[in-house]
Amino acid sequence: MTNKHSSTEDVKASLSNGTPTFWTNPNRNGDGKPGNAWEGQRIGRQEILDAADRFHRFRKVLTALFPELQASEGVIESELVRTQQLQQALGLDLAHGRLYVKADHSLPIAGSIKARGGIHEVLQFAEQVALQHGLITPTNADNISSLASRELLSKYRVAVGSTGNLGLSIGIIASALGFQTTVHMSSDAKEWKKKRLRDRGVSVVEHEGDYAAAVAAGRKEAEADPFCHFVDDESSLSLFCGYSAAALALKNQIAEHGITVNAENPLLVYLPCGVGGAPGGIAYGLAHIFGKDVHCFFAEPIASPCFLVSMLAEDGSTPSVYDLGLDNKTEADGLAVPRASECASQVMRSALAGVFTVADESLFQHLHRVAETESLRIEPSAAAAFDGPRWLVESSAGREYLDKHGLAPYMPNATHILWTTGGLFVPEEEYETFHRRGKELNANAPQR
Numbered sequence: 001m002t003n004k005h006s007s008t009e010d011v012k013a014s015l016s017n018g019t020p021t022f023w024t025n026p027n028r029n030g031d032g033k034p035g036n037a038w039e040g041q042r043i044g045r046q047e048i049l050d051a052a053d054r055f056h057r058f059r060k061v062l063t064a065l066f067p068e069l070q071a072s073e074g075v076i077e078s079e080l081v082r083t084q085q086l087q088q089a090l091g092l093d094l095a096h097g098r099l100y101v102k103a104d105h106s107l108p109i110a111g112s113i114k115a116r117g118g119i120h121e122v123l124q125f126a127e128q129v130a131l132q133h134g135l136i137t138p139t140n141a142d143n144i145s146s147l148a149s150r151e152l153l154s155k156y157r158v159a160v161g162s163t164g165n166l167g168l169s170i171g172i173i174a175s176a177l178g179f180q181t182t183v184h185m186s187s188d189a190k191e192w193k194k195k196r197l198r199d200r201g202v203s204v205v206e207h208e209g210d211y212a213a214a215v216a217a218g219r220k221e222a223e224a225d226p227f228c229h230f231v232d233d234e235s236s237l238s239l240f241c242g243y244s245a246a247a248l249a250l251k252n253q254i255a256e257h258g259i260t261v262n263a264e265n266p267l268l269v270y271l272p273c274g275v276g277g278a279p280g281g282i283a284y285g286l287a288h289i290f291g292k293d294v295h296c297f298f299a300e301p302i303a304s305p306c307f308l309v310s311m312l313a314e315d316g317s318t319p320s321v322y323d324l325g326l327d328n329k330t331e332a333d334g335l336a337v338p339r340a341s342e343c344a345s346q347v348m349r350s351a352l353a354g355v356f357t358v359a360d361e362s363l364f365q366h367l368h369r370v371a372e373t374e375s376l377r378i379e380p381s382a383a384a385a386f387d388g389p390r391w392l393v394e395s396s397a398g399r400e401y402l403d404k405h406g407l408a409p410y411m412p413n414a415t416h417i418l419w420t421t422g423g424l425f426v427p428e429e430e431y432e433t434f435h436r437r438g439k440e441l442n443a444n445a446p447q448r
């Protein structure tokens with residue numbers, strides 16, 4: 001890991017070659033402050049708190065709909081795990097800090113990070129409809145599981161375009177609340193995801209072409225129907241805010257682990273990135289809590305670095321990875337996105353620490369490694385961020401970043417968090433194939 005500090009053109013060339021690339025953000029401002037509006041809609045601390053409140057208001061309803069939430073009393077949250085063995089396997093010396101995993105791969109209901117944004121947006125829509133009809137009050141949503149509410153909601157449709165995991169999340173929560181539900185998927189989406197949805201009465205429409213094509217088709221169909229709410233992964237503020245609420249829970253977990261975060265105890269967070277909504281929302285929430293002391297890095301497949309491409313676009317546009325000659329073909333189906341979310345790229349432009357890309361082989365190697373060392377069962381997309389700490393402490397661009405932001409002397413106190421974003425519902429047979437592939441790759445290259 002020795003890439004020199006690079007110009008925008010060098011980074012683009014490296015991306016078009018499909019070389020794993022580490023980029024740090026020259027536009028990150030001194031206080032790590034993100035943007036506060038998008039297309040005239042305000043986003044800030046209040047919107048993050050509102051999303052957390054909404055999840056809280058729906059705890060009873062969620063427990064009634066999903067018995068698996070009984071133990072947590074309706075809270076959809078994952079653990080923060082100290083991963084000493086994994087740290088060793090990744091070769092991250094303690095002189096560079098301590099490694100943790102934020103285990104969203106085990107989030108209930110959706111089995112991925114999409115449980116956060118997806119469920120939030122559907123709850124918000126359901127709440128809005130039920131409020132308009134006087135079935136619930138602004139402070140109490142319990143009645144939304146009543147027969148009258150279900151009858152009302154069944155007149156509405158929720159639709160979404162998805163590579164898989166967002167569709168799963170939206171499909172499961174929307175159908176559970178009584179909505180008619182349509183999930184538009186690209187035809188290469190995993191069969192088991194389509195089946196899981198169809199088993200719940202969700203209508204799955206398959207589209208030739210990529211994820212963006214599925215979204216476009218879904219959006220168009222929804223526009224023609226006033227009773228249809230389309231969850232738009234490329235521009236939804238509600239999704240974004242749902243993700244951002246994760247930061248509040250993480251803040252408490254960090255404290256429970258006895259971890260301090262301040263200028264002398266930096267927090268480094270590494271998040272797999274597709275369209276950018278999930279990592280963007282979480283990084284956004286964290287920036288509001290920890291300011292300049294949190295540094296979030298996004299990880300993308302070498303074939304789909306759409307967020308990095310939009311960070312490099314100086315005019316604020318979100319170009320497609322196809323423009324760089326890339327094909328958007330990756331085993332990380334949760335991240336196979338050709339164009340980034342405008343909302344996420346715009347508000348994170350001034351706060352993001354950096355982005356790096358990862359080859360598919362590494363995903364399987366990390367998937368195998370984290371299973372062997374920590375018994376965590378993740379999907380390939382969820383392994384995208386595992387190279388982050390090494391990029392940061394070992395590459396010249398990474399060391400330059402540490403110097404520029406005054407972190408270098410404090411790295412022994414650093415906390416690194418790898419966000420594992422999905423895996424719970426991957427069928428056993430499919431998981432075995434991933435695991436075996438990683439095992440073979442690791443056997444041939446024991447040193448990472």
Ligand SMILES: *Cc1c(COP(=O)(O)O)cnc(C)c1O
Nearest residue numbers: 165274275276277278334421422
């Ligand atoms: C969707 C997804 C991501 C990334 O979320 P975006 O909002 O698309 O950036 C990461 N990992 C998994 C497993 C996902 O399903």
